Amino acid sequence: MAYSSRIRSRSRSGRRSALPVVMLFLLIAGMAAARFLLDRQPALTTSAGLTVVQGEATVLRADGDQPLTVRPGRSVALGVGDEIQTAADSRAKITFAADETTELGPDTRLGILELQQNPASRALVATLALYEGQTMTRIRHMLFQGTRFQIETRVATAIAQGTIFQCDVVTRDHTYVAVYDGVVTLSMGEQTVQLQAGQAADARLGHQIAVIGVPNPEPTAIGDSEEPASTTPMPSPVGVDLGIFPPIVTPTRPGERGEEYVVQPGDTLYSISRRFGVSWEAIWEANRPVLEDPENLLPGQRLYIPEPE
Structure with a gap:
């Protein structure tokens, strides 16, 4: 009788020990199924708003409408394909759906290539093309995955998730990026580095990306900081990998391709x-x-x- 009791006791104990494993398996399977279904959902379209802080800015619409001049006190909606050009001594700000912002300095030209929200977390997914000028971007830290914000220049691409960073086109072949909070991944051709808060980088065509220290604390307004004239490169925290940076497809003149x-x-x-x-x-x-x-x-x-x- 005592032997049978021990057998039954061990059987019940085995079932109890297996229960957490089964529950964990079911939880993982449920999360995977939910993620699969969410990934199949189309991205949510969203928009952004442009306000001019100083001077004026011109908006070129993707649909080819007449250029729109924006001055302080007025806000206009922006969508994919729109392009913004600030005048000399002018400053503007783009505000996205979740209060993320990108500030534009004087003589800055910026295009919106992608603008949507992650269907699962409603996180911002945006790609901007910076042709010339200066920008300062502030993205809130997200508890959920799905946020992707990147700025592309002719030289490099800066990808950020929950950060404050500056991206400047110094010359056609030179991009400068400074990180004040969070992490930014900077890619140029086959080179990729991760910049931590307090680090900056010079990306010049034909050269290795130079990781340097941010010379000044966070600027209060875009344009307050200047690219350091002389800096000492620091070792890259990640170094160079083999990720190929995809080219930005820009309009070309007739007859350029295939010749x-x-x-x-x-x-x-x-x-x-x-x-x-x-x-x-x-x-x-x-x-x-x-x-x-x-x-x-x-x-x-x-x-x-x-x-x-």
């Missing part, structure tokens, strides 16, 4: 790929008979630019 291009002084395969919206690998593959080394471009050399896939 020859004459290499100009200072050109690289990467800068040429950004201009035509074709990956540098595709250009290299199309010109391997005359270009064995992708780093060995010569001014005056003729390259065939293939059609984008």
Whole structure:
């Protein structure tokens, strides 16, 4: 009798110990199923608002309507494909759905490439193209995943999640990024670094990304800080990986694609790929008979630019 009681006791104990495992399995399976269903939902469209703090800004609509001039005291809605140009001595601010903001300095031209919300968390998903000028972005820290905010320039891409960071186009071939809070991933071609709060980076075509220290505390307004004239590079916290930075597809003049291009002084395969919206690998593959080394471009050399896939 005592032996049978022990057997029954062990059986009940085994069932009780297995119960948490089963519950955990069911919970994980339920979360995976919910995530699968949410991923199949279309992204939610959203909009942003533009206000001018000082001076004036011009909005070029994606639908080709007449340019709209915006002055202080007026707010206009922005959508995908719209482009904003601030005048000299002017400042403006873009406010997104969850109070994330991007401030624009004088003589800044910015385009909206992507603007939506994650269907699961309602987190902001935005991609901006910075053609010239200065920006300061403030993104709140999110408890839920799904936030993605990035700024693309002709040189590099800055991707942030819950951070305060500055992104400036210094010259056509030079982008400067400074991080005051959070983390920003900066990519240029095959190079990728992660910038922590208090770090900045110079991204110049044809050079390694230089990670430096932020010279000043957070500016109170965009344009208060200046790019340091001389800085000492610090070791990158991540270094270089093999992630390929996708080119921004920009409008080209008729006849540029599928024809020859004459290499100009200072050109690289990467800068040429950004201009035509074709990956540098595709250009290299199309010109391997005359270009064995992708780093060995010569001014005056003729390259065939293939059609984008």
